[in-house]
Amino acid sequence: MARLAQTPGLTDLQQDILTAVREFVDKEIIPHAQHLEHADEYPEDIVAGMAGMGLFGLTIAEEYGGLGESLLTYALVVEELSRGWMSISGIVNTHFIVAYLIARHGTAEQRARLLPRMATGEVRGAFSMSEPGCGSDVAAIRTRAVPSAAGDGYVINGQKMWLTNGARSSVVATLVKTDLGAESVYGNMTTFLLEKSPGFGETAPGLTIPGKIEKMGYKGVETTEMILSDAVAPASAVLGGPDDGLGRGFAQMMDGIEVGRVNVAARACGISIRAFELAVAYAQQRETFGKPLHEHQAIAFKLAEMGTRIEAAHALMVNAARLKDSGQRNDVEAGMAKLLASEFCAEVV
Template identity: 50%
Template sequence: MSVLDVLSGDERMVVQTVREFVDKEVKPVVRDLEHSDTYPEALIEQMKRLGVYGLAIPEEYGGNAVSMSCYVLVTEELARGWMSLAGAMGGHTVVAKLILLFGTEEQKRRYLPGMATGEIRATMALTEPGGGSDLQAMRTTARRDGDAYVVDGGKTWITNSRRSQVIALLCKTDPDTVPGHKGMSILLVEHGPGLTVSRDLPKLGYKGVESCELVFDGHRAPADALLGGVEGNGFAQMMKGLETGRLQVAARALGVGRAALEDALAYAQERESFGKPIWRHQSIGNYLADAATSLTAARQLALYAAREADAGRRVDMEAGMAKLFASETAMQITLNAVRIHGGYGYSTEFDVERYFRDAPLMIVGEGTNEIQRNVIAAQLVKRGGLDA
């Protein structure tokens, strides 16, 4: 049974089209782009034409909405070619989901058609320099002043922030509310006076797309930028959005792990030592067997969470499990791929060193794996067990 068998015929065609794009257009150029940290403008434009930016947006708003299972497999294919390409559409998809689920009809009409084509790019801004995963400790505020909100504060590690036209900003509209999350709201912020993209952060991997610091200093956002039009719902809205975000990160990990396994498997059949291909040496064969087994398990876990999401169920625990297991799996597979390649695995002439640099992002991104374990444990207690 092919993993694509869970999809409709049209969705299988979507995944296959992206797979061909990765093999024909991405793989031949990715090494040079990644090593020079060059923004992949031409590849992003092709992704727009393929409809990748509209995969979470219904047809009535100009998109081509697919199941979450299809979205996971498309993301895996993009990350197999270059994880940064999956990152270039990840936050965009989360914002599209937020607007679709919680936005006013005017907000949907204003943003979703342009987002479906990629003409409007979107990102989300949660993390702050002193807060990390502790969102309730955030200090960014939005104070109502007539027909606008005045925003002050700072965000960090915001992907695509220079090239996105709209930023889903999680902030405090009532800083004095206890508990703190009840005073949070999401503003759909656009670039303008008082909003500065201060610098691009240097990174181990995840090259090509920018991750920046944002500074808000008296930035005025119109009152109708408030997602859904009601204050105080931002934390719950963003937690729902992060279910998609964590599945997207899990899928990125699947792609990176799969690329590393494919390269390691090919190399282990070509490289010989002591008169035989190195895969026949038990230690190398064990690496390959363990990688294939854990990658298959990680994919099934991600697809399980995706099916639960498509059924309309809450999947913070399931998405957290998928993100946790897939990211740890990718880290182990990429490390062992370097081992299988020996000295060549440490060379920038082989792609496995890139996979090894990209894999750690999924461990710390979209909530660290330590946070994922906390979420999973809390949900186990709240639900009364795994199968309750």
């Protein structure tokens, strides 16, 4: 049987990357995923292996030490990683979004200072919009930054929620309110690159990561809160710099969300592919009424439906990634891919 979810038009380099990742998943992730998930244990060895393969710098430009690959390549890598264990994709996803934001919207100084260390995985990124009182409704954000008394930075107060990689990150792209006098609430939002030490507790003056949020699933990768209590950020921490970045936080974050939605679709595709692989293997192994399960028409129909859903979801995901890579808007297509792939994943699994 030909492998599902093939992507036409890939370069030899893209094929080589995906082959290497697929082998890594089969040898280093799948054999350990169940234990690590149940133990809620951070996969240190797997993460070290990914860093050694250059996956933390997959989309970072070569001039900063990365591989300079496309969103499509990244999405296909996420699909492969999620085929092994979805939590692994979470470890790289927020990092990827932050690297994308810095590369796309950061100043030359921000790019030169952060991207080389992000490419190696020395610096990990986290992404923060959600709060206890808001998720997708970013207009309801209450975390606020006001100019410091000295006038050389900002004082930030508020509470953030659901930071994937909140503890192990060293830079958090954080969307906050800034009173700039704009008529629209969205014109009064700014993204800050808050730098901190990895770990729990007060990891920078006024910035506290209290501890892990307990979850029913998606374990192994930590999800945290972030408390900002008179945290001071220099003006240079504004994504894009104070001259160009103030008031542009909403647009910047929505740009990042577009690539994040492609990632969610890729995760769902990867999980579906693994479920299909296991279903086919079992249907070939198990016998009832004197023949393998896959020779029963009802089971064959079920497998055909699973495969069709996977192919459709994969095609939408690839289309959304390629649109973004071409410089076009992909917000609608990325949302469609996320919706369909997630719904089909639930049905396939």
